Amino acid sequence: MVASLPRRPRVGLLYNPSTPALLAHAPELVEHVSAMPDRFWFDFGQGPEAGGGPRFRHLRPALAELAQALPGRSLAGHGLGLSLPSALPLDEGMLAAVSEVSEALGGFAWYSEHLSVFATPRARVPNAQAGLGLPLAYEQAQLELLLPKLRRLAQRLGCRVLLENPAQFTPVPDMDYSEPEFLNLLHQQGACGTLLDLHNLLVCARNGVADPQDYLDALDPEAVEEVHLAGGDEFGGFYMDSHASLTPPEVWDWAYDFLPRCRRLRAITLEYQESYFELLGLPALSRELERMHALAEHCAQPAAPELSHAG
């Protein structure tokens, strides 16, 4: 029997420490929660910094708080620590930690990572981050590096895996594939679906890295299974993916135009930066969620068969 996806995508948000307040304020508006496993542990590494103790120390009270928010809602994992495109072996220790978080919460419905490099090949600190997502050169070698990692990830977690398009400031010249072509290839190979972050697309557009219309024309709607909405701000003449504001008009326009074609879309997820929670305020965030419900209804369509996580 082939499972079917819901008639319309769920509306949700990326979980952060202020989320329980928003859930208490507008519980009926949040149908889906996306959680970063990296927030629920300390990673002491495998070297002397671990002090001879275990590499990962899980933050059980934080996990318990998240668990309280889950009844009646779907849950997806959204990580960046695995840094899948890095020219490094898959970090099996961290993958086990992600799996432990998933199991503790009853299992992720799906799991997403970023199409960016965060860990560098000669990093001195295990699980070190490069400070921001580094862009990839979309070419055959990168594709061949990613495919087995994505399959291993899906096998270990037992769920669909998605990759998110990045926010960038510098285009990578002379590539074999455009970014949407690369995401389409990953989907066609059965390795993963696409998490389309429309605000990241805006960042790329405002900074001269991508043409949004060309991008969306090239991206296969069948690959898109989750969408991120967010806002940003200007800094030093550049537009930043700061998650400091509500979703801007261009992003809503692209969402209304493109998302009804995405018949496998599972969730529309809002991201906001924790430190801007007070500034944004509960009423504005609730109105944003209401707008997302209207968008979800706009995307309603006959159910599509669900794809296997094994590809």
Add this chain to the structure above:
Amino acid sequence: MLADFQQALADLVASPPLCNAVRADETVLAQRYCLSERERARLQAMARHRGMQAACSVYRMNRITPLMMNLRATLQALGERLPGLCSRYWAEHASGHTHFYLESARFCEWLAPRLAADDPAQAALVQDWAQVREALAVALSLEGDSDPR
């Protein structure tokens, strides 16, 4: 090779001086990294793109955020020495810890032997470092083995 391409890109966003060196001298990348001609040309173009300035700024913002959050008094006490010290610290520890307490504690450990005993920043460092240690200990002491469900 891909590993060197990624490392070079990480080094560029971490170091505006390296970006300037690459812009000024096309042989710098080949001297430091094992790159194909295509990879070298890509990196050369990226170093010259105006967006590299934003990438370098975001890198520095991301690196200083944990220190600003946890070591405010120390950073204020360092005053005009702060940019130079941060640049040295980031050069020696090119990758930041994801976890803010761990990154802050590592910076304290790095900074302590570089301050004279009578340095006015010493007292702030001792106090901030103790608070970071305490916060980390509290976070870890709260962890239990119970099932969150």
